[in-house]
Amino acid sequence: xxxxxxxxxxxxxxxxxxxxxxxxxxxxxxxxxxxxxxxxxxxxxxxxxxxxxxxxxxxxxxxxxxxxxxxxxxxxxxxxxxxxxxxxxxxxxxxxxxxxxxxxxxxxxxxxxxxxxxxxxxxxxxxxxxxxxxxxxxxxxxxxxxxxxxxxxxxxxxxxxxxxxxxxxxxxxxxxxxxxxxxxxxxxxxxxxxxxxxxxxxxxxxxxxxxxxxxxxxxxxxxxxxx
Amino acid sequence: xxxxxxxxxxxxxxxxxxxxxxxxxxxxxxxxxxxxxxxxxxxxxxxxxxxxxxxxxxxxxxxxxxxxxxxxxxxxxxxxxxxxxxxxxxxxxxxxxxxxxxxxxxxx
Numbered sequence: 001x002x003x004x005x006x007x008x009x010x011x012x013x014x015x016x017x018x019x020x021x022x023x024x025x026x027x028x029x030x031x032x033x034x035x036x037x038x039x040x041x042x043x044x045x046x047x048x049x050x051x052x053x054x055x056x057x058x059x060x061x062x063x064x065x066x067x068x069x070x071x072x073x074x075x076x077x078x079x080x081x082x083x084x085x086x087x088x089x090x091x092x093x094x095x096x097x098x099x100x101x102x103x104x105x106x107x108x109x110x111x112x113x114x115x116x117x118x119x120x121x122x123x124x125x126x127x128x129x130x131x132x133x134x135x136x137x138x139x140x141x142x143x144x145x146x147x148x149x150x151x152x153x154x155x156x157x158x159x160x161x162x163x164x165x166x167x168x169x170x171x172x173x174x175x176x177x178x179x180x181x182x183x184x185x186x187x188x189x190x191x192x193x194x195x196x197x198x199x200x201x202x203x204x205x206x207x208x209x210x211x212x213x214x215x216x217x218x219x220x221x222x223x224x225x226x227x
Numbered sequence: 228x229x230x231x232x233x234x235x236x237x238x239x240x241x242x243x244x245x246x247x248x249x250x251x252x253x254x255x256x257x258x259x260x261x262x263x264x265x266x267x268x269x270x271x272x273x274x275x276x277x278x279x280x281x282x283x284x285x286x287x288x289x290x291x292x293x294x295x296x297x298x299x300x301x302x303x304x305x306x307x308x309x310x311x312x313x314x315x316x317x318x319x320x321x322x323x324x325x326x327x328x329x330x331x332x333x334x335x
Contacts, residue, residue, distance in 0.1 A: 041323050049316050056308045063305050066242055079241065087247035091229040091272045093296070102295060106272060109228075111247065137242045144302070145231075148273040152298035154316065158323040159293045 004182045008189035016186070020179045027171040034164045037099045041157045044098075048150040055147045058140035065133035072127045081126050082134075087111060089141075101160045103153035106145050229272035229296075234262045239277050239305040248275075256283035263287060263299070271297045277304030278311045 006012045070078060088111040095102040233243045234251045244250040249271070251262035259280040266274050274297050281288060281301050291299045301312040321327050 038324070042328075045316060045320055045323075049313070052312055052316060056303050056312070059303050060307065062242065063239070063303075066238070067305075070238075082241050082245045087245070089231055089247040091231060093229050093272050095295075104272065104295065104298065106229075133242060134245050138246055141246055141248075144275065144300070145273065148275075148298045148300045151300055151316070152295075154319050155292050156295070158319040161323040 002178065002181075003185045004178055006182060006186070008186045010190065013183065013186045013190070016179055016183050020176065020183065023171055023175050023179060027168060027176065030164055030168045030171065033099060034161065034168055037101075037157060037161050037164065040098050041154065041161060044150055044157060045154045048147070048154045051143065051147040051150055055140060055143050058136070058143055062133055062136040062140055065129060065136050069127055069129040069133050072129055077126070078130070081130065091145075098153065098157065099160075101156055103156055104149060106149055108142065108145055229270050231273045231275075232266040232271045232297075233275040233302075234259050234266070235275075235277035235280060235302075235304055239279075240275075243275075253280060256280050260284050260287050267291065267297050273298050273300060275300050275302045277302060278309040279304040279306065282309060282311055 006016070073081075090109045090111075092107040092109055094105045094107070096105050097103075230249055232249045232251065233240045234253055236254055237252050240250045240252070249266075251266070253259035253262050259276065263274065263276065263284075276288070276299060278301050288299050288301075291297060301315065303309070303312070317327050
């Protein structure tokens with residue numbers, strides 16, 4: 001792991017140590033977040049899967065009934081019967097927060113609450129098969145909305161999980177080792193400087209002592225010569 | 228107030244119009260892309276698309292994947308399910324977990 005491009009100074013060392021502490025803490029928090037998100041995600045995705053299977057079954061059933069209805073009615077009649085709805089649906093969308101991810105929640109709002117109001121046609125010109133098909137589809141609609149909710153939540157969470165995991169990995173395998181390495185490098189460098197300084201001082205001391213000794217010798221020599 | 232939309236061939240989505248869902252008919256995926264963009268610009272929170280159309284416009288659908296609205300949801304068309312919807316669920320698991328750990332669990 002490469003050492004960061006910093007000056008090996010004491011100030012840099014303190015700065016890095018603080019950064020390392022923050023990074024380690026952040027890493028721990030993000031990892032906890034990731035774990036919890038994963039748990040929630042798996043719950044949602046299981047629901048999503050189950051709902052999808054149910055919706056697909058319900059729709060297949062509804063299509064089957066429609067096919068029967070088409071068989072006994074002309075396409076023009078069918079279209080005329082269905083294309084201008086009495087019913088109108090609109091959605092109320094609220095958001096719930098799942099681990100800091102906003103996921104939508106849909107509440108359906110019908111213009112007509114009367115159960116019979118789902119049939120936008122008079123019964124005189126249409127067949128009973130069509131009624132069955134429409135009511136089947138009406139039953140599926142609520143399921144389809146739950147499916148939309150679960151599926152969107154799963155997608156949004158998957159995106160967030162992917163993002164968080166990338167962050168966790170970047171911290172764990174790049175940022176933190178890099179900082180540790182750099183801190184070690186600075187400490188070594190500072191220690192080395194310290195040792196260098198120490199030996200230099202010792203050398204200087206030796207030299208000074210030697211000089212003094214020489215002077216003392218010289219003085220002794222001079223005294224002996226006089227006497 | 229948001230709306231619900233459905234895009235598909237005439238036979239598949241005609242029934243939805245009886246329920247008050249906004250319906251757009253499309254026989255080719257390029258038509259479907261036009262309709263999807265129109266719906267997405269408007270106040271649609273949920274847009275259902277038949278798998279038969281969706282299989283040729285995956286990139287267009289992927290655009291909306293990470294957005295809050297609209298939710299683009301695949302439904303089987305008249306000729307039955309192609310399994311693309313379930314496959315998308317599997318993909319999102321793979322994306323989040325790194326491996327598909329859901330599919331083998333049966334009975335859910």
